Amino acid sequence: MISKQSKRNDAHEEPRLPGSPDWLPSQRRADKTKVRACSLPVVQELGHNFRGGLCMSTWVEGTVVNLRQWTDELYSIQVTADIAPFTAGQFTRVALEIDGEMVARPYSFVNAPDNPVHEFYFVLVKNGPLTHAMRDLKRGDTLFLAPRGAGFFILSEIPEADNLWMLATGTALGPFLSILSTAEAWQRHRNIVLVHAVRTAEELTYGDEIRALLEQHPGELQFIPFVSREDTGFAIRSRVPAALEDGRLEQTAGISITASDSQVMICGNPAMVRDTMAVLEARGLKKNRRREPGQITTEQYWKA
Numbered sequence: 001m002i003s004k005q006s007k008r009n010d011a012h013e014e015p016r017l018p019g020s021p022d023w024l025p026s027q028r029r030a031d032k033t034k035v036r037a038c039s040l041p042v043v044q045e046l047g048h049n050f051r052g053g054l055c056m057s058t059w060v061e062g063t064v065v066n067l068r069q070w071t072d073e074l075y076s077i078q079v080t081a082d083i084a085p086f087t088a089g090q091f092t093r094v095a096l097e098i099d100g101e102m103v104a105r106p107y108s109f110v111n112a113p114d115n116p117v118h119e120f121y122f123v124l125v126k127n128g129p130l131t132h133a134m135r136d137l138k139r140g141d142t143l144f145l146a147p148r149g150a151g152f153f154i155l156s157e158i159p160e161a162d163n164l165w166m167l168a169t170g171t172a173l174g175p176f177l178s179i180l181s182t183a184e185a186w187q188r189h190r191n192i193v194l195v196h197a198v199r200t201a202e203e204l205t206y207g208d209e210i211r212a213l214l215e216q217h218p219g220e221l222q223f224i225p226f227v228s229r230e231d232t233g234f235a236i237r238s239r240v241p242a243a244l245e246d247g248r249l250e251q252t253a254g255i256s257i258t259a260s261d262s263q264v265m266i267c268g269n270p271a272m273v274r275d276t277m278a279v280l281e282a283r284g285l286k287k288n289r290r291r292e293p294g295q296i297t298t299e300q301y302w303k304a
Contacts, residue, residue: 059095059102059144064137065117070205073124074171075135076110078117079143086149087156088113088178088185093146094120096133102144103130109149110174110206112181118145121174121205153267153299155184158288161263161295163255164189167240167276169197172268175299177206180213186220189263193253197226197240197272204235224252241275259284259295267299 062081069075086092086109095104105128107120125131137143153175158164164185166176173196179185185192198204204225214221225235226243236243236252243249250256257264257280264280266273277287277296286294 058147060147062118062143062145064139064141064143066139067135067137071202074121074203074205075124076119076121076205077134077137077143078111078119079145080117081143081145083118083145084148086113087154088182089154089175090149090151091153091175092118092149094130094134095144095146096130096142097144098129098133103133105130108151108153108172108175109178112178115181119174121171123171151299153265153297155179155182155188157290158263158265158297159293159295160188162190162261163257163263164192165195165257165262165264166192167195167197167264167266167268167272169240169268169272170203172299173206175267176265177209180221186217190220191222191255192217192220193222193224193255195224195226195240195249197228197268199227199229201227201230201232201235203227222253224249239275240272241279244276244279257283257285259286263288263295263297265297265299270300273298273300 060081060083062079062083065078065080067075067077083092088109091106091108093104093106095102097103107122110119110121111117122131122134124135134143166179168176176194180192180194194210196204204227210223214223225232226240227235227237228239231237236248238248240249244257256262262285264276264285266276277298280296281287285296286292288294288297
């Protein structure tokens with residue numbers, strides 16, 4: 001049976017991070033690769049920017065290893081599947097056969113590229129058949145993955161800088177955890193600030209993983225949580241753009257965001273992405289492009 005970790009709010013040393021599970025993922029690999037041709041129609045679950053074409057020539061059949069329940073709506077699923085190597089920060093497509101159709105949705109990898117157990121962080125989508133079906137999967141069940149990862153929200157697309165800011169809302173924390181698990185992140189940047197913005201404290205997930213990173217990289221990594229709808233005593237109660245405008249974010253970090261020594265990666269809610277970009281652009285930073293390098297790199301998790 002897949003274990004579902006119930007909600008919890010344990011007391012921790014500062015910074016206190018509620019919702020931290022105490023379980024260890026299985027590391028077994030699938031015995032062999034199973035590939036299914038795309039003979040069924042592929043449809044997109046509602047509410048997400050698919051970030052690419054819908055037609056897939058093949059799906060790789062993966063095996064569910066574990067399911068982690070954070071809250072009533074937030075889950076992480078682990079899958080073994082023999083897919084092509086990916087780069088930290090990339091996403092892939094996840095699918096299930098539902099009522100004669102392959103229902104698909106893109107998810108960023110949470111796991112490190114060298115971890116054979118692929119992990120995806122998801123929220124239940126209202127009237128979304130895929131996420132509700134994923135919630136009910138058990139160990140040993142099948143979950144299909146696209147054969148390879150995709151996307152350019154990766155460190156090799158970002159100019160080097162002393163300070164790297166990672167700004168995430170909700171499940172967009174996932175690709176940052178993958179990036180932070182690589183040596184490249186620490187070789188390219190002296191200081192990294194990870195921001196996770198949520199509505200309520202119970203949505204501050206992956207506490208154990210974040211604490212482990214803080215212990216592994218003292219003086220290099222800071223974690224700054226945001227909780228917008230309740231007072232916590234440890235998190236900034238605000239939206240990220242507002243805390244940038246009034247200086248609270250940089251004051252908390254003790255580091256300024258400047259065009260000369262900072263790179264900012266923004267991922268998640270399109271309103272946060274848009275408004276944060278506007279604040280940064282007003283301060284002289286510009287979007288990073290291959291032909292015209294800048295300081296802001298973005299990834300939206302759905303269309304506004």
